[in-house]
Amino acid sequence: MFVQSRVSSSMYKRMPSRDYMNVDDVDADQDDDLGFLQNGAQQEMSNPSWKYSCPHVIVATIVSFLFGYHLGVVNEPLESISIDLGFKGDTLAEGLVVSTCLAGAFVGSLFSGWVADGIGRRRAFQLCSLPMFIGASLCATTKTLTGMLLGRFLVGIGLGVGPPVASMYIAEVSPAHVRGTFGSSIQIATCLGLMGAFVVGMPVKSIMGWWRTCFWVSLIPTAILALGMIFCAESPHWLYKQGRLAEAETQFERVLGSSHVRTAILELSKLDRGDENETVQLSELLYGRHSRVVFIGSTLFALQQLSGINAVFYFSSTVFRRAGVSSNLANVFIGVANLTGSIVALILMDKLGRRVLLLWSFLGMAVSMALQVFASTIASNSAAFFLSVGGMLFFVLTFAIGAGPVPGLLLAEIFPSRIRAKAMAFCMSVHWVFNFLVGLLFLRLLERLGPQLLYAMFGGFCVMAVGFVKKNVMETKGKSLQEIEIALLPPE
Numbered sequence: 001m002f003v004q005s006r007v008s009s010s011m012y013k014r015m016p017s018r019d020y021m022n023v024d025d026v027d028a029d030q031d032d033d034l035g036f037l038q039n040g041a042q043q044e045m046s047n048p049s050w051k052y053s054c055p056h057v058i059v060a061t062i063v064s065f066l067f068g069y070h071l072g073v074v075n076e077p078l079e080s081i082s083i084d085l086g087f088k089g090d091t092l093a094e095g096l097v098v099s100t101c102l103a104g105a106f107v108g109s110l111f112s113g114w115v116a117d118g119i120g121r122r123r124a125f126q127l128c129s130l131p132m133f134i135g136a137s138l139c140a141t142t143k144t145l146t147g148m149l150l151g152r153f154l155v156g157i158g159l160g161v162g163p164p165v166a167s168m169y170i171a172e173v174s175p176a177h178v179r180g181t182f183g184s185s186i187q188i189a190t191c192l193g194l195m196g197a198f199v200v201g202m203p204v205k206s207i208m209g210w211w212r213t214c215f216w217v218s219l220i221p222t223a224i225l226a227l228g229m230i231f232c233a234e235s236p237h238w239l240y241k242q243g244r245l246a247e248a249e250t251q252f253e254r255v256l257g258s259s260h261v262r263t264a265i266l267e268l269s270k271l272d273r274g275d276e277n278e279t280v281q282l283s284e285l286l287y288g289r290h291s292r293v294v295f296i297g298s299t300l301f302a303l304q305q306l307s308g309i310n311a312v313f314y315f316s317s318t319v320f321r322r323a324g325v326s327s328n329l330a331n332v333f334i335g336v337a338n339l340t341g342s343i344v345a346l347i348l349m350d351k352l353g354r355r356v357l358l359l360w361s362f363l364g365m366a367v368s369m370a371l372q373v374f375a376s377t378i379a380s381n382s383a384a385f386f387l388s389v390g391g392m393l394f395f396v397l398t399f400a401i402g403a404g405p406v407p408g409l410l411l412a413e414i415f416p417s418r419i420r421a422k423a424m425a426f427c428m429s430v431h432w433v434f435n436f437l438v439g440l441l442f443l444r445l446l447e448r449l450g451p452q453l454l455y456a457m458f459g460g461f462c463v464m465a466v467g468f469v470k471k472n473v474m475e476t477k478g479k480s481l482q483e484i485e486i487a488l489l490p491p492e
Contacts, residue, residue: 066158
C-alpha cells in the first residue's frame with residue numbers, strides 16, 4: 001500500500017564498493033561515527049539554511065517563467081500574426097499556432113528523463129534553452145505560417161524538457177523544511193510568465209509588428225537561464241548516482257552548508273542497493289516494483305487535467321464578455337486569482353502539507369463547478385453572472401492552491417532516486433496527452449452536453465480526485481527524500 005511505511009533494518013544495504021565506506025580499522029570507523037554523532041548533535045537539531053539553495057532555485061524557476069510566457073505569448077497577438085502571415089480567418093491555422101507548442105512539449109517530455117539522467121540536471125536546463133532560443137528567434141523573424149509552426153514546435157520541445165527537470169532539481173537541492181515552499185515557486189513563476197506575456201503583448205494592436213518583439217523578449221530570460229546554470233550547483237543526488245562522491249559532497253556543501261554534508265551523504269548511503277546505474281526500462285515503470293507510485297503520479301496529472309482547468313481558462317473570456325467585461329480585464333482577473341492562490345500555496349505548503357492542500361484544492365474546485373451548474377439554471381441574469389464569474393475565479397484560486405503546484409512537487413519527492421527522472425518524464429507525457437484531449441474535445445462536448453452537464457462532469461472528476469488523494473497519497477512535509485524513499489520501498 002502506498003500509504004504504508006516499510007522501514008526495516010534489512011532495507012539498509014550498504015555497499016562496500018563506495019569509497020567512503022572502505023576503512024581498514026572497524027573500531028576506528030565506529031569511534032569516528034560516535035564522535036560525529038556526539039559533535040553533530042546540535043547540527044541535527046537545526047535545519048539547513050534556506051539561503052544556500054535559494055539562488056539555485058531562483059535560476060531553475062526561470063524555465064517555469066518561460067513555460068508560462070510561451071503559453072500566453074500568442075494570445076493577444078494572434079490576430080496580428082494571422083494578418084501578417086496571411087492566414088487571417090483560418091481557424092485551423094490559428095489553432096495550430098497555439099497547439100503546436102503543446103505538441104512539442106509532449107515530444108520533449110518523452111525524452112526529459114533520459115536527458116536529465118544522461119547529462120545531469122544543470123546541463124539539461126542549458127540544453128532545453130537551446131530549442132527555446134532557436135524557436136523563438138524563428139517565430140520572431142518568420143514570414144510564413146510554416147516558419148511560425150516550426151518555431152513554436154521547437155519552443156515546445158524545450159518546454160517539455162525543462163519543467164520536469166525543474167521539479168526534480170528543486171526537490172534535490174532544497175532542504176526538507178522548505179522544499180514545499182521552493183517547489184511552489186514553480187507555479188508562481190508560471191503565473192508571472194503568463195502575466196508577463198500579457199503585459200508585453202498589450203501594445204500589439206497599436207504598434208505594427210509588435211508581435212515579433214514579444215518573441216524577441218523571450219530570448220532574455222532564456223539566455224539568463226543558460227548562463228545562470230553555469231554558476232549553479234549540480235544536483236548532488238545525480239552526482240551520487242554517478243559515483244562521483246567527492247563532487248556530491250561539494251555540491252551538498254553549496255546548497256545545505258558544510259555542517260550538514262555528512263548527514264546528507266549518510267542518508268543517501270542508506271538507500272544504496274548497488275543498482276543505481278542500471279538502465280530503467282519502460283516496462284519497469286509500468287509493471288515493475290515501483291509501478292504503484294508511477295500509477296499514482298500519472299493519475300494525479302490526469303485528474304488535474306480532467307478537472308477542467310484548461311477548459312475554464314478557455315471559457316472564462318466568453319463568460320466575462322457576455323457580462324460586458326473586456327477580454328483584457330478578464331485576463332487580469334484570472335491572472336490575479338491564479339497568482340493569489342499560488343502565493344497562498346507558497347505560504348502553506350510546508351505548514352499544512354501537500355496532502356491537505358490537494359484535498360482542499362480539489363474539494364474547492366468541485367464546489368466551484370457546482371456553482372457554475374447552479375448559475376446556468378437560475379433565471380436572474382445578475383445572480384447568474386455573479387455566481388458564474390465568482391465560481392470561475394474561485395475555481396482558479398483553489399486550483400492554484402493545491403492541484404496546480406502540488407503534483408509536480410509531490411512526484412519529485414515520492415519517486416525513488418533511481419527512477420525519478422524517467423518516471424517524471426512518463427507522468428509529464430500523460431499530463432500533455434490529457435491536456436491535449438481536454439482542449440480538443442471541450443467545444444464539442446460543450447455543444448453536445450451543454451454547460452450544465454459539462455461542468456457537472458468536471459466537478460465529478462474533482463470529487464474523484466478527493467477520494468483518490470485520501471486513499472493513495474501520503475504526506476511528505478518536512479521529510480528528506482531519503483526518508484520518503486525508505487517509507488515507500490516495495491517488498492523485494
